[in-house]
Amino acid sequence: MRAVYGLYPDPAAAERAMKRLRASGSTLGFDARHICLAASEPLDEFDLGWKDQKTPMPWLAALGGLIGGTSGYFLVSLTQRAYPLPTGNMPIVALWPTGIVVYEMTMLGAILTTFISLLVSARLPHWSKGVYDPAVSEGKILVGVVNPSQATHDELVKTLREAGAEEVKDFPSS
Amino acid sequence: MAAHSPEKLNEDVLRPLVRTSWRFYLTGGILASIVLAALAAFIYQVYTGIGVSGLDRPVFWGFYITNFVFWIGISHAGTLISAILRLTDARWRRPVTRCAEAITVFALLIGGMFPIIHLGRPYLFFWLFPYPSERGIWPNFHSPLLWDAFAISTYLTGSSIFLYLPTIPDFALVRDKAQGWRKKFYGFLSLGWTGTPKQWHRLEMAMRIMAVVILPVAVSVHTIVSWDFAMAPVPMWHSTVFGPYFVAGAIFSGIAALIIAMAILRKAFHLEEYLTPFHFDKLGKLLLMMSLVWAYFIIAERLTVWYGNESPEMAVYWSTQQGRFTHLFWFMVICNLAVPFLILSIKQFRNTITGPVIASTTVVIGMWIERFLIIVPPLERKYLPYSWGTYRPSWVEITITAGTFAAMALLYMIFSKLVPIISVWEMKLGWQQEGEVPRAVASQAPLPQLAPRADLPAAGN
Numbered sequence: 046m047r048a049v050y051g052l053y054p055d056p057a058a059a060e061r062a063m064k065r066l067r068a069s070g071s072t073l074g075f076d077a078r079h080i081c082l083a084a085s086e087p088l089d090e091f092d093l094g095w096k097d098q099k100t101p102m103p104w105l106a107a108l109g110g111l112i113g114g115t116s117g118y119f120l121v122s123l124t125q126r127a128y129p130l131p132t133g134n135m136p137i138v139a140l141w142p143t144g145i146v147v148y149e150m151t152m153l154g155a156i157l158t159t160f161i162s163l164l165v166s167a168r169l170p171h172w173s174k175g176v177y178d179p180a181v182s183e184g185k186i187l188v189g190v191v192n193p194s195q196a197t198h199d200e201l202v203k204t205l206r207e208a209g210a211e212e213v214k215d216f217p218s219s
Numbered sequence: 220m221a222a223h224s225p226e227k228l229n230e231d232v233l234r235p236l237v238r239t240s241w242r243f244y245l246t247g248g249i250l251a252s253i254v255l256a257a258l259a260a261f262i263y264q265v266y267t268g269i270g271v272s273g274l275d276r277p278v279f280w281g282f283y284i285t286n287f288v289f290w291i292g293i294s295h296a297g298t299l300i301s302a303i304l305r306l307t308d309a310r311w312r313r314p315v316t317r318c319a320e321a322i323t324v325f326a327l328l329i330g331g332m333f334p335i336i337h338l339g340r341p342y343l344f345f346w347l348f349p350y351p352s353e354r355g356i357w358p359n360f361h362s363p364l365l366w367d368a369f370a371i372s373t374y375l376t377g378s379s380i381f382l383y384l385p386t387i388p389d390f391a392l393v394r395d396k397a398q399g400w401r402k403k404f405y406g407f408l409s410l411g412w413t414g415t416p417k418q419w420h421r422l423e424m425a426m427r428i429m430a431v432v433i434l435p436v437a438v439s440v441h442t443i444v445s446w447d448f449a450m451a452p453v454p455m456w457h458s459t460v461f462g463p464y465f466v467a468g469a470i471f472s473g474i475a476a477l478i479i480a481m482a483i484l485r486k487a488f489h490l491e492e493y494l495t496p497f498h499f500d501k502l503g504k505l506l507l508m509m510s511l512v513w514a515y516f517i518i519a520e521r522l523t524v525w526y527g528n529e530s531p532e533m534a535v536y537w538s539t540q541q542g543r544f545t546h547l548f549w550f551m552v553i554c555n556l557a558v559p560f561l562i563l564s565i566k567q568f569r570n571t572i573t574g575p576v577i578a579s580t581t582v583v584i585g586m587w588i589e590r591f592l593i594i595v596p597p598l599e600r601k602y603l604p605y606s607w608g609t610y611r612p613s614w615v616e617i618t619i620t621a622g623t624f625a626a627m628a629l630l631y632m633i634f635s636k637l638v639p640i641i642s643v644w645e646m647k648l649g650w651q652q653e654g655e656v657p658r659a660v661a662s663q664a665p666l667p668q669l670a671p672r673a674d675l676p677a678a679g680n
Binding site for chain 1: 225226229357359360361365366369370372373376377380384387388391392395396406410411412413414415416417418419420421422423424425428429432433435436439443644647648651652
């Protein structure tokens with residue numbers, strides 16, 4: 046993967062760069078999907094691509110809970126029938142104990158599904174890092190374009206710089 | 220409006236990870252010695268038999284189960300408090316949450332050991348797991364002790380994930396600043412985090428879901444611990460109030476533990492700028508409220524027992540009011556109600572570090588005693604007097620108990636050397652939202668002169 050990116054000192058400058066890239070994408074031969082961004086904190090209040098993101102994570106968590114709860118029910122009911130304990134004519138599979146285990150397993154299912162769906166949808170772990178610069182940890186905001194056309198490289202660098210980039214770099218660095 | 224510096228925050232929070240003073244090694248050495256002594260005592264108990272403890276007819280639940288209930292209660296410091304504060308978007312929570320979440324994980328680990336320590340043959344604890352075996356036996360799902368296993372496992376899993384998720388961006392921060400083995404270590408823990416919009420969005424969504432899910436789990440855990448007692452027909456255990464009473468007590472002791480941990484971290488790592496009297500004031504108010512809630516439950520429980528006037532319950536009741544536990548009972552009331560009320564209801568005391576710490580210390584002591592008084596007196600005075608007895612802890616139990624407090628402190632020390640103890644990105648986010656970061660001001664400075672371009676939208680679009 047190749048990229049050209051600028052490092053911006055604050056969210057407002059990054060937002061400006063983002064707008065310029067979106068506006069000049071058709072001229073420079075890329076679209077919004079090629080624009081990359083990295084920041085050391087979420088920037089929800091700025092128009093940087095955070096907004097309007099949809100994810101089925103809450104539904105997946107609910108589904109995970111359902112699967113967990115169902116597993117819990119079968120764990121308790123089937124195995125208690127397979128290994129019946131003397132209960133003095135009381136039900137072998139009793140409502141309340143079953144309900145408690147089902148409840149805990151439901152929650153466990155939801156928790157594990159949330160964790161797994163985070164890893165999958167955020168593409169983690171991602172050991173071979175994508176476009177990134179350690180300056181992001183210093184608070185800089187990285188805005189760039191992935192796999193830009195060589196023909197428009199200089200124009201892209203100019204656009205990023207004009208938007209207020211403190212530095213413009215190539216990835217991987219040459 | 221205070222001006223905060225993200226660079227200084229990085230420096231202040233990451234400093235403990237790379238610099239270690241001789242005091243750290245000295246304190247760690249002392250704590251490790253106590254833990255080793257406890258380990259030796261435990262090995263001695265396993266080798267010799269459970270008879271070396273003070274557990275004997277009719278009291279088979281003593282210090283060990285007291286510790287179990289106590290530490291599970293302390294575990295409510297973190298995840299529960301953190302989740303509530305996250306859901307209510309309490310902004311003052313930001314420097315506090317990670318300290319709290321770490322307490323939960325370590326307290327659960329320690330608390331979860333006690334049912335095993337308490338077993339006569341601890342090496343057979345795996346019989347609790349439901350798996351087919353040639354023994355042809357199966358765990359009894361009707362037993363609250365098995366519910367404990369499910370509840371604590373779920374809570375430990377959830378709390379560990381709840382602690383880990385928001386540390387991923389901070390691990391990435393350390394990775395970028397570290398060298399050598401630390402770079403590899405934090406690179407591994409950060410999972411290759413780069414901070415793309417999608418990653419941030421998913422992380423925040425996951426944290427919201429986790430905060431919603433973990434709350435009922437936390438409540439269920441201590442409710443189920445209370446049912447270990449309330450499901451048994453033992454005088455003063457078989458009570459409908461035990462569930463909420465235990466949950467309230469857990470939150471109460473959890474907040475106290477959090478205040479103490481924060482004060483120590485603040486002093487040890489020079490985090491005065493981030494853990495301020497303001498935070499102690501807020502937590503002090505919560506502690507005061509929970510002190511009153513705790514007192515309400517104590518009164519509700521004792522009044523109904525006294526009014527019912529049933530002989531078996533009154534025997535237990537009087538053993539704590541006029542018998543051998545009287546001094547302990549009133550000392551508990553002083554620790555859990557009188558001292559916190561006197562200190563925390565006065566703003567001048569509450570709005571300091573010392574006031575809430577003194578109150579919290581007495582609360583932690585008082586809550587341990589409370590757990591002991593819930594467990595031991597009813598077993599000593601169970602129904603007919605011919606079965607009554609007296610419990611006295613042995614040196615083995617006392618050593619193991621001391622060891623767990625040392626283990627908690629040691630684990631917390633090691634954690635604070637490996638993980639940024641304050642969530643850096645959440646602090647920065649808070650400053651950004653409150654407009655307190657200098658660079659937000661810098662963003663209003665004019666940019667370099669831009670060449671006019673026809674293809675750009677008008678400003679403000």
